[in-house]
Amino acid sequence: MGSILTRIFNILGQAISYSCRSSKGNEESASFLDRAMEEHGGTFRSNHVEEVKVLARVMPVLFGTAFYATVYAQMQSSFVLQGARMNLVYGDFTFPVASLSVFNKISLLLLIPLMDTVVYPLCEYFGFKLTQLKRMGFGMFLGTIAMVGAAGVEVSRKNIMDNGGYKEQIIANASYNASTMSVFVQIPQYFIFGASEILTCNTRTEFAYSEAPKVLQGVLLGVSVFTGAVGNYIGSLLVIVVNSVTKGHEWYPDEINDGYLERYYILLAVLLLVNTGIFAVIGHYYTYVDNSVTISEPPDNEIGYKEDISFTDMKIDELISWRDKVLPFKEKLLTEYEM
Template sequence: MSEETVTEQTHLLKDGAIPYSDENKNSISDNDFTTRSSSNNTVPFRIKVIVLCILLTELCERLTYYSVSANLVLFANTHLGFTNPEAASINFIFTGTGYAIPIISGYIADSFIGQYNTIFGSSLIYIVGSVALVLVAAPYDLPFSTSAQSAFYIGGLAFIAIGTGGIKSNVSPFGADQLKDSGPLLIQRFFSWFYFFINVGSLVSFTAVAYIQQNVSFFYGYMIPAISMALAIIIFISARSYYVVRSPKGSLLIDAVRMMWQGLRVKLCCRDAGARNGRITSIFDYAKQENGGSFESSQVEKIKPLGRVIPVFILIILYWTVYFQMQTTWFIQGESMNLKLGSFKLPAAALSSFDTVSVLVFIPIINYGVYPLYKKIFGRSLTQLQRIGIGMIFASLAMLAAGILEGYRLIDVHENPLPQVVAGSTFNASGNISVLAQIPQFALIGLSEVFTSITGLEYAYSEAPEELKGLIMGLYLLTSGLGSYLGSLIIVIVNAASRNPKVRNSEWIPKDINNGHLDYYCYFLAVFMAANFIIYVLMTTFWYKGEGTESEDNVRIVTSAHEPTAPDLVHTHSKNNYDV
């Protein structure tokens, strides 16, 4: 099936099935989610190939990305001479850029070259950066100074950030679009499996690859992700003949900006312009012709999802700041704890695998247990916004747990110091506190992912009209990037605020955290996250108040309307969907 000839959806369901589209996504009844048909429960071979290739592509890409980020702080410390705050900031900026690029790549895919070409082109950029890191870590002497190697390394990270950003905003909607006519359950199951494979790649990175980097060589530790990225490209293009590759339809981004600007102007100069002609539920409504604007109502309705998702996305930013502590401050905390398990020395980066394992464990528990139990007790499913909010609570608790642990670690490291060599550098660790004590905070952040991160992907995809899928997914991923940038900024602000010129090492996060107060920093983020959650509840409760459509009810945090949630997609079968 060629890219040029595919302009319409290919119907994959048998006769009598209800095709899934934006028009009927809110008209699906409960019976459609609970009735099983024995005559339509086999996944076509084409669908299996598509799903498997996309999931394996994502697994390999995530293995590459996390293999780079897992020990980035350690490599920057031990091989390039960066301090802890500098290395943490590099990690934050690298991560932030990788999540900021998707809004650009989403726009490019929507407007110019399509999702398939954007994914493929980004993959080529990605592998260039991966090879650059292999060269920097090569065991032979390079004819470059340390500063030149640092510049080359950062350049490689930049290529990787651009590559992963280009893939991020397009691969999940590209996969979901392949299943668009297969029904909402199969699409939502795809997102669950998509996230599952992400965490499989993460698990391999934070265990096997991290061990090789820390105990064998960074050269081999960076060669593995480079090979993995090459494999991702091969797997992705191997299924090209099976994909439905749609031509770009153009992005509504420019129209959205014009409507926003016009809506603001009409609202400010003619406050009652729309009150006489109908309800105003969004700033975009002021851009309608009947309300004093110049746009047709149908044009505005396509853009209005932006008005619903942006406030939610803004309040998810701090969640990602907390989440990315795993690869920065929690990593620094972990390498200053006892890494020995008997005669085996655990890689500090392997602690992130506890987050991954918790995600893999909690996904089925929550889908099969918590969600159905909640629906049985309360007679309704948790809405998407409710699930996102629950994840914020667990993120706050994770930082609280990290702060409590750090308080005990600081006491122990001064009473029972343990010289510990990590990747050739010696750290004073707490002799009596094992690094396994970090498991609770990693488990809590993993639990938060199941609620906030997975649901965020579903929310971004389900709210986006066809012409805005790449853009809205890019906006959602941008929250991760902004969260990472915010983390870097918070470290700078916290250290500046806590620095006392008369006291040496007075910063909360100094070069040697044994002389600082990382516990205060963790407590600060825990309180900040809790305050963010309160604002989120107030905003989502009152932002959608008075919006009466069924679509709007589905995203209201206080609604009791039914929406297809995780228990629906893993616990029941639809007569119009395939079993997976």
């Protein structure tokens, strides 16, 4: 992995360096990355430069899903806070609010085989092929619907409390004013996120793997996971910005009963919808890799420069011939040494 990344950065550095210089002849017609190729005065093989081109094409698609991770993270954050202020007690049993995410996992178990065996084949049967980018786009749109649903639940929860439908609820030795609305009303938003996850997250991993040359598959899978981390940081920053703008009437305070969480959910839904539109534009101009054509990986040294001599370029019979010539000479030296 280290040598691959080193080669990628060396190619980019060389391309930038050569582009900043004045050039003549056929180098003027070379594209930015092509300037690092041997045939354009660079020191890298064409197949290595082509790999970086693939990486450059796929990266915008992967980072186009980063904000989806911001919205997806609500299941582990604001949804839990919302659920803690809903009715969790049924008889002598108190339902663990964090375990409500199990319905997200149930939806994955139910919908993955359904999508693979029914939905995708049915779409193709009617002439509408759900490509990987279309699936991701639909998945992000479902995320928007889930957030609108969560906003509706929050409005209903607070309306019930305003009309006297609330009680004190103790969770982990902490006391909350909770609505009498059942926490199971949250199930649809978790379930919709499950369908959204199948279309976006699972397909994103599949896309990164299928579009990358073999040598870059690990790199792109890592980038795919990294976009999720970027989305989480965006979410943290967004909360700070929103609370700063709405200071005095914070949308997302520590105690959500005193805030306007429904407005924050609508904001996320609108931003994700805008992000989905941008992603649709990126996907419209994206050209899938032709899997019938593979980028070869000839032997090279650690950072990708061409070597003059390689034993892998020698035929087996040449190696045998070389051995037959060297061994007698070695035996003769040993004999003289012993004498």
